[in-house]
Amino acid sequence: MLDLNPLLVDTTSSSSSKHPYLSGNFAPVQKCYPLTPCSYEGTIPADLAGGQYVRNGGNPAINNDESARESHWFDGDGMLSGVLFRRVERGNGNENGDERKTTTIQPEFVNQYLVTDVYRFAQENRHWMRRPFMPSISALLNPCTSAVRVLLKVLRTVALVLLSWLPGWSKTKVKRISVANTSVLYHDGRALATCESGPPLRFMLPGLETVGWFNGATTENEPSSDYEKIDKAGGAGFGGKGMLSFMKEWMTAHPRVDPETGELIAFHSFSCKPYVSYTIIPRSGVSTSPRLMSVPVPGMAGPKMMHDFGVSKDHTAIMDMPLSLNPLNLLKGRPVLSYDGAGKTRFGIFPRYHPERVQWVETNPCCIFHAANCWDTVSGEDPDNRNGLEPMATVNLLVCRMTSASLIFNAGNLPTPVSKAPIPREYQEEEQCRLYYYSFSLTPLNQRILHQFALSAIPFEFPTLSPAHAMTQARYIYGCTTTSPSASYTSSLGKSVKIDALAKIDVTTLIARGTAPDNPCPPESIKGCVDNRSVSDILTSSTEKEEENDPIQIFTFPPSHYAQEARFVARHNDVGEEDDGWLLTYVFDESQIDRESGECMEGAKSELWIIDAKGMKEVVAKIRLPQRVPYGFHGAWFGEDEVLGQRDWTAHR
Numbered sequence: 303m304l305d306l307n308p309l310l311v312d313t314t315s316s317s318s319s320k321h322p323y324l325s326g327n328f329a330p331v332q333k334c335y336p337l338t339p340c341s342y343e344g345t346i347p348a349d350l351a352g353g354q355y356v357r358n359g360g361n362p363a364i365n366n367d368e369s370a371r372e373s374h375w376f377d378g379d380g381m382l383s384g385v386l387f388r389r390v391e392r393g394n395g396n397e398n399g400d401e402r403k404t405t406t407i408q409p410e411f412v413n414q415y416l417v418t419d420v421y422r423f424a425q426e427n428r429h430w431m432r433r434p435f436m437p438s439i440s441a442l443l444n445p446c447t448s449a450v451r452v453l454l455k456v457l458r459t460v461a462l463v464l465l466s467w468l469p470g471w472s473k474t475k476v477k478r479i480s481v482a483n484t485s486v487l488y489h490d491g492r493a494l495a496t497c498e499s500g501p502p503l504r505f506m507l508p509g510l511e512t513v514g515w516f517n518g519a520t521t522e523n524e525p526s527s528d529y530e531k532i533d534k535a536g537g538a539g540f541g542g543k544g545m546l547s548f549m550k551e552w553m554t555a556h557p558r559v560d561p562e563t564g565e566l567i568a569f570h571s572f573s574c575k576p577y578v579s580y581t582i583i584p585r586s587g588v589s590t591s592p593r594l595m596s597v598p599v600p601g602m603a604g605p606k607m608m609h610d611f612g613v614s615k616d617h618t619a620i621m622d623m624p625l626s627l628n629p630l631n632l633l634k635g636r637p638v639l640s641y642d643g644a645g646k647t648r649f650g651i652f653p654r655y656h657p658e659r660v661q662w663v664e665t666n667p668c669c670i671f672h673a674a675n676c677w678d679t680v681s682g683e684d685p686d687n688r689n690g691l692e693p694m695a696t697v698n699l700l701v702c703r704m705t706s707a708s709l710i711f712n713a714g715n716l717p718t719p720v721s722k723a724p725i726p727r728e729y730q731e732e733e734q735c736r737l738y739y740y741s742f743s744l745t746p747l748n749q750r751i752l753h754q755f756a757l758s759a760i761p762f763e764f765p766t767l768s769p770a771h772a773m774t775q776a777r778y779i780y781g782c783t784t785t786s787p788s789a790s791y792t793s794s795l796g797k798s799v800k801i802d803a804l805a806k807i808d809v810t811t812l813i814a815r816g817t818a819p820d821n822p823c824p825p826e827s828i829k830g831c832v833d834n835r836s837v838s839d840i841l842t843s844s845t846e847k848e849e850e851n852d853p854i855q856i857f858t859f860p861p862s863h864y865a866q867e868a869r870f871v872a873r874h875n876d877v878g879e880e881d882d883g884w885l886l887t888y889v890f891d892e893s894q895i896d897r898e899s900g901e902c903m904e905g906a907k908s909e910l911w912i913i914d915a916k917g918m919k920e921v922v923a924k925i926r927l928p929q930r931v932p933y934g935f936h937g938a939w940f941g942e943d944e945v946l947g948q949r950d951w952t953a954h955r
Contacts, residue, residue, distance in 0.1 A: 320900060320901075321373045321715055322715055323373060323374065323375040323713060323714075323715065324362075324373055325900045325901060326892065326895050326900055326901070326902060327864070327890045327892065327895070327902060327906075327908075327930055327932055327933055328375070328932055328933050329901065329902065329932065330360075330361040330362050330363070330378065330381075330932060331361060331381075331413070331929055331930065331931075331932060333929060334413055334414050334415065335411055335412055335413055335928055335929065336412060336509070337386060337388075337410040337411070337412045337508060337509060338410055338411050338412065338928050339408055339409070339410050340385070340409045340410060340411050340925050340926055340927055340928065341925075341926050342409055342923055342924060342925040342926060343923065343924050343926075344912070344921065344922050344923035344924055345922055345923055346387065346407045346409065346912065346922075346923045346925075347873070347884060347912065347922065347923075348405070348407070349871070349872075349873050349874045350387040350407065350871065350884075350912075351387055351389040351405060351407050351942065352387065352388070352389040352941075352942025352945060352946070353386075353387055353871075353939060353940060353941045353942050353944075353945065354384050354385065354386045354387065354507055354508050354939075354940045354945055355384060355385050355869060355871075355886045355910065355937060355938075355939055355940075356382055356383070356384035356486050356493075356507070356510065356937055356938060356940065357382070357383050357384070357486070357866065357867070357888065357931070357934055357935070357936070357937030358380055358381070358382055358416075358482075358483060358484060358485055358486050358495055358496075358934060358935055358936055358937065359378075359380070359381060359383070359483060359932060359933070359934020359935045360375070360376065360377055360378025360379065360380065360381070360481070360483040360934065360935070361378055361379055361380070361381035361415070361483075361932060361934075362377060362378040362379060362434060363379045363415065363421060363424060363425070364379075364424050364428070364431055364432075364433065364434050364435070372437075372438040372440040372441050372444075372714075373438055373440060373714070373715070374438050374439035374440045374443070374713055374714035375713035375714070375799075376439050376483075376484075376713060377434065377436070377438050377439055377440075377481075378481065378483055379415055379416070379418070379420070379421045379424075379481050379483065380415070380416035380418065380421075380481050380482040380483030380484075380495055380497065380503075381413060381414070381415050381416065381483070381934075382412075382413060382414055382416060382486070382495065382505065382510045383411075383412075383413040383888070383931045383934070384411070384412050384413070384507075384508065384510055385409050385410065385411055385412075385910050385925060385927075386409070386410045386412065386507075386508040386945075387407050387408075387409055388407065388408045388409070388410055388508075389405060389407065389942070390405070390406045390407065390408050391403045391404070391405050391406075392404050392406065409910070409925045410508075411925075411927045411928055412508065412509060412510055413510070413929075413931070414505075414509070414510040414511065414512075415512075416481075416482045416483070416495050416503055416505065416512055417512035418478070418480060418481055418482050418500075418503060418512075419466075419474055419475070419476040419477055419478055419479070420435045420436065420476060420479055420480070420481055421481070422473075422474040423435065423462070423466055423472055423474045423476050426472055426473055426474055427472065435459065435462055435476075435479070436459055436479060436481070437452070437455035437456060437458075437459060438714070439639070439714060440714035440715070440716060441455055442637060442638040442639045443637050443638075443639050443710065443711055443714050443716055444637065444714070444716055445636070445637050445719050447637070449632035449633070449635075452632060452638065453632070456629075459479065462476065463476045463479070477515070477548070478500040478501065478515060478548060479499055479500065480497045480498075480499040480500025480501070480503070480552075481497055481499070482495040482496065482497045482500065482502075482503040483495075483497055483935070484496055484497045484498070484555035484935050484936060485497075485555045485556060485935060485936035485938075486936065486937060486938045487557060487559060487938055488559070488938065488940055488944050489557075489559050489564075489566045489583070489585075490564065490566070490583070490585050490586050490949075491586070491947055491948050491949040492504050492516060492521065492948070492949060493505050493506065493507050493940060493944075493948065494516060496553065496554070496555040496556070496557065497555055498552055498553070498554065498555050498571075498609065499552055500515070500551070500552055500553075501515050501516060501517045501518070501539070501540055501541075501551045501552070501553055502515070502516045502553065502557075503515055503516070504516050504521050504522075504524075504951075506948065506951065507940055507944070507945045507948060508945055513951045514951075517539025517540050517541070517551055518539045518540045518551075518581060518583055518595060518596075519539040519595075520539070521949075523951050523952045524949060524950065524951055524952070525950055525951070525952055539551055539595075540553060540570060540581060540595065540596050541570075541596065542595075542596060549572050549573070549574070550570060550572050550574075550579065550596060551570065551596075552570055552571070552572055553568050553569075553570050553581075554568055554569050554570070554571070554608065554609065554610065554611065555609060555610075555936075556609065556610040556611070556672070556673075556936075558611075558613040558772075558773075560613070560615075560773060561769055561770055561772055561773070562615075563584070563585070563588065563591055564584070564585030564588060564591075565582055565583065565584050565585065565591050566581075566582070566583040567581070567582050567613050567618065567654070568580075568581045568582075568583075569581070569599070569608065569611055569620055570596060571605065571606060571607075571608040571627075572605065573605040573627070573628060573629060574605075576598040576599065576600065576602060577602035577603075577604060577605050577606070578598070578599045578602050578608070578620065579596040579597055579598050579599060580594060580596070580597050580598075580599050580618070580657040581594055581595055581596055581597070582594040582654070582655065583595075592655055594655065594657075597657050597658075598657070598658075599620065599650065599652070599657045599660055600657075600658065600660060601650060601660055601662050602622060604626060604628060605626060605627050605628045606622055606623065606625060606626055606627060607623070607625040607626070607627040607639060608620065608621060608622070608623075609670075609671045609672070610670070610671060610672050610673045610701075611673060612673045612675075612676030612697075612699045612701070613654070613676055613773060614654075614676040614677045614678045614697060614698075614773050615654075615677070615678055615773050615774065616653060616654055616678050616695070617651055617652065617653055617654060617676070617678060617695070617697045617744075618651070618652055618653075618654055618657070619649055619650070619651050619673075619676055619697060619699050619742070620649070620650045620660075621647070621648075621649060621650075621670050621673075621701075622647070622648040622649070622650060622662075623647050623648075623667070623668065623669055623670060624641060624642040624643070624644075624645025624646060624647065624667045625639070625640070625641050625642075625669060625707055626639070626640050626641075626642070627639050628640075637719075639710070641669070641706065641707035641710075642667065642721075642723075643667055643706060643721045643723075643725045643729065644667070644721065644723045644724070644725050644726060644729065645667050646664045646665070646666075646667060647664065647665055647666065647667050647668050647670075648662050648663065648664045648665075649662070649663050649664075649665075649699075649740070649742065649751075650662050651663070651697050651742050651744060651749075661744065661749040662749075663742060663749055663750060663751050665751055665754060665828065666728070666729050666731075666828050667729055668703050668704060668705055668706075669703075669704040669705075669706060669707045669709075669710075670701045670702065670703055670704070671702065671704070671763075672701065672702045672763065672764065672765055673699065673700065673701045673702075673765075674700040674701060674702065674737065674765035674767065674779045674781070675699075675700045675765075675767055675772060675773070675776050675779065675809075676697065676698065676699050676700070676773065677697075677698050677773060677774050677775045677776070678695055678696065678697055678698070679695070679696045679698060679775070680695055680696070695744045696741050696742065696743055696744065696752065697741070697742045697744060698739070698740070698741045698742075698775070698813075699739075699740040699741070699742070700737060700738070700739055700740075700757075700765070700779060700809060701737075701738050701740070702735060702736070702737060702738070702762055702763045702764075702765060702781070703735070703736060703737075703738035703756070704733075704734070704735045705731040705732065705733055705734050705735075706718070706733060708733060709735070709799075712799075713799070731829055734756075734759075734761070735761050735762065735763055736756040736757070736758060736759065736760070736761065736762055736831070737756065737757050737758055737762040737765070737779065737781065737807060737809070738754065738755065738756050738757070739753060739754070739755060739756075739757055739809070739812075739813055739816065740753065740754050741753040741754075753816070753817060753827075754827055754828050755816055755825035755826065755827060755828070755829075755830040755831060755832065756825070756830065756831040756832065757807060757809060757812040757813065757816070757831070757832050757833065758805075758807060758812065758831065758832065758833045758835075758854055759831050759833065759834045759835060759836060760783050760805060760835075760836065760837050760840070760854065760856075761783050761784060761837075762781045762782070762783055762805060762807070763781060763782050763783075764781055764782045764801075764866075764867035764868070764936075765779050765780065765781040766779075766780045766781065766867070766868055766869055766870045766885075767779050767780065767870060768870055768872050768880050768881070768883065769870070769872070769939075770872060771880055775810070776809070776880065777808060777809065777810040777811075777880050777881075778806055778807065778808060778809070778880055778881045779806075779807050779809050780804060780805065780806050780807075780868060780870055780885060780915065781804070781805055781807070781868075782801040782803075782804060782805070782865070782866075782867060782868070783801070783803045783804065783805045783837060783856070784800065784801060784802050784803055784837070785802055785803050785837050785838065785841070785858060786802070799933075800864045800933075801864055801865045801866065802858065802859050802863065802864055802865070803837065803856055803857060803858045803859065804856070804857045804865065804868055804885060804887070804913070804918070805837075805854060805855070805856055805857075806854070806855040806856075806857075806881070806915070806918050807853065807854050808853035808854070811853040812832045812833060812853050813832075815832050815833075816830075816832040833853065833854060835854070837856060840852065840854050840855075840856050841856055841858070855918040856918070857885075857913060857918045857919065859889065862891055862892045862893045863889055863890070863891050863892070864889070864890055864892060864933070865887045865888065865889050865911070866887055866888045866889075866931075866933055866934060866937075867887065867935070867936055867937060868885040868886060868887040868913070869885065869886050869887070869937050869938060869939050870883055870884070870885055870915055870939075871883050871884050871885075871886060871939045879916070881915050881916045882915075882916055883915045883916070884912050884913060884914060884915050884922065885912075885913040885915045886910060886911070886912055886913075886937075886939065887910070887911055887913070888908050888909070888910055888911075888927075888931045889908060889909050889910070889911045889924075890906075890908045890909075890930055890931070890933070891909075894906035894907070894930075902930060906929075906930045907926065907927055907928065907929055907930055908927050908929070908930040908931040909924045909925060909926055909927060910924070910925040910927065911923075911924055911925075912924075912925075
């Protein structure tokens with residue numbers, strides 16, 4: 303049987319009429335907690351003291367319980383859910399009268415809405431806001447939705463924005479339409495929440511209070527900014543000046559922060575030329591790093607849905623997939639967001655500080671939403687002797703590659719459209735989502751893809767690695783997988799994404815196997831795979847020694863327990879190996895769901911699990927939270943130095 307979509311596990315009751323992404327533990331929670339002490343079992347690692355784990359995700363605040371309305375997993379107001387590992391020091395006197403202090407850790411849970419313009423406007427006008435401010439992504443995906451209906455939904459949002467600016471109608475002026483519900487990161491004293499439909503939104507640790515929008519030049523509600531001088535001197539933020547500036551400041555939900563230089567690297571995609579631009583924001587006080595603000599990247603033929611990208615120490619790799627995000631698609635009888643299974647995927651590679659030198663290479667169509675890592679290797683001098691000194695560089699990229707856009711439609715409880723155009727035979731692949739390896743030669747006269755194949759046949763998404771090893775040749779990549787091989791993208795209506803296992807992949811070993819010149823059976827380009835075992839094959843390793851040396855290790859959760867994206871946190875020492883640390887993930891026991899209604903029982907709660915990342919077997923601690931945390935998107939670990947090192951802010955808006 304083909305493993306068509308192993309990331310989808312059906313645990314949704316067929317008797318439930320609700321949208322699968324508005325029921326069970328996907329349903330929004332109704333209560334926000336301030337920092338609240340939690341009980342726990344096990345031993346919390348001392349290295350976590352003072353730090354905080356925070357995860358972002360959609361939690362619709364308006365019309366969040368109606369089964370018939372259009373909805374998509376990517377919709378919903380942003381909500382942060384965090385656990386602070388508060389450092390508690392106690393003094394103990396001894397018989398000599400000496401005062402000795404001992405440190406303990408008290409975990410505290412907190413969750414807060416991100417107070418975006420859209421959220422604030424809706425809350426101020428709850429008496430007449432019967433539908434969400436923004437049209438659902440499902441409306442942009444559904445081929446059965448007429449162009450007129452989509453246009454009316456868009457015009458309604460435009461009308462609400464204009465209404466917010468009229469005197470006497472609302473205290474909140476809607477300047478940006480982002481819900482900031484996708485990811486979180488830390489840069490230069492700011493914790494930031496991100497989403498494709500706007501710039502980052504700053505929030506405070508550990509209470510998760512919203513500060514204001516950060517546009518690359520200034521931040522709302524900060525008393526001062528290093529970039530204010532630039533802004534006052536005539537510079538601008540991500541979007542520049544002009545009528546369309548609000549659209550051009552939309553930023554990827556996955557900007558990268560270089561662990562050595564502290565630079566924030568990002569791209570912006572929008573629906574007008576040049577379609578993609580590129581930004582680098584240096585850390586304050588670092589004069590050696592250039593500041594690039596929304597510099598055009600040449601070579602894009604049209605607007606695309608671009609979620610993530612790769613960044614190495616010296617290069618940047620952007621991904622142009624056949625996934626268009628274009629309002630003009632409606633004139634062609636296609637949804638605004640449309641996938642072309644007969645198109646091409648293109649990779650644009652350029653030196654970090656020179657997007658104008660982008661080199662494009664193309665390959666078979668696919669969908670890539672998350673990049674795991676990117677790094678450079680150098681092999682000898684430039685054979686074309688372009689400058690006589692420059693070595694030949696290879697850019698390596700690890701991504702989670704899907705063979706279609708089916709997951710996007712499934713997350714809106716929509717059937718995947720059947721392509722009207724014939725798909726060439728060489729493009730036809732079974733539905734899958736795997737960890738893929740690409741390498742790109744940057745020889746000036748012969749840019750090409752050297753390698754492209756899957757490292758493992760197991761399903762793999764939501765990747766993470768040791769942050770200190772990002773942008774270098776890291777050995778281990780962690781991610782989410784599942785033990786169930788039976789579900790599929792194409793038969794997933796009424797079902798939802800569930801994660802019941804985590805995987806640790808030794809990518810160095812598998813890349814070496816796949817590229818070894820003496821390999822008698824090298825993986826086929828594009829469709830090939832280095833390790834063809836399933837999750838069940840890996841779990842049934844014959845001996846403990848074989849399991850220890852296995853390049854793929856699987857951590858499985860108990861029956862009915864499902865996790866979310868995990869984050870790696872390293873142990874604080876100078877001699878620890880790359881995998882010496884822990885994986886943090888929220889876990890929910892679905893035995894707390896009523897099987898008849900499909901709804902969570904009253905009092906249902908989640909836990910935060912701390913898993914030994916080296917052995918992938920031991921749960922060192924389970925923290926009991928005061929309520930459940932809905933299945934969401936991306937999180938981050940904020941160390942104690944980051945929590946304590948934040949910039950000042952004035953007050954709530």
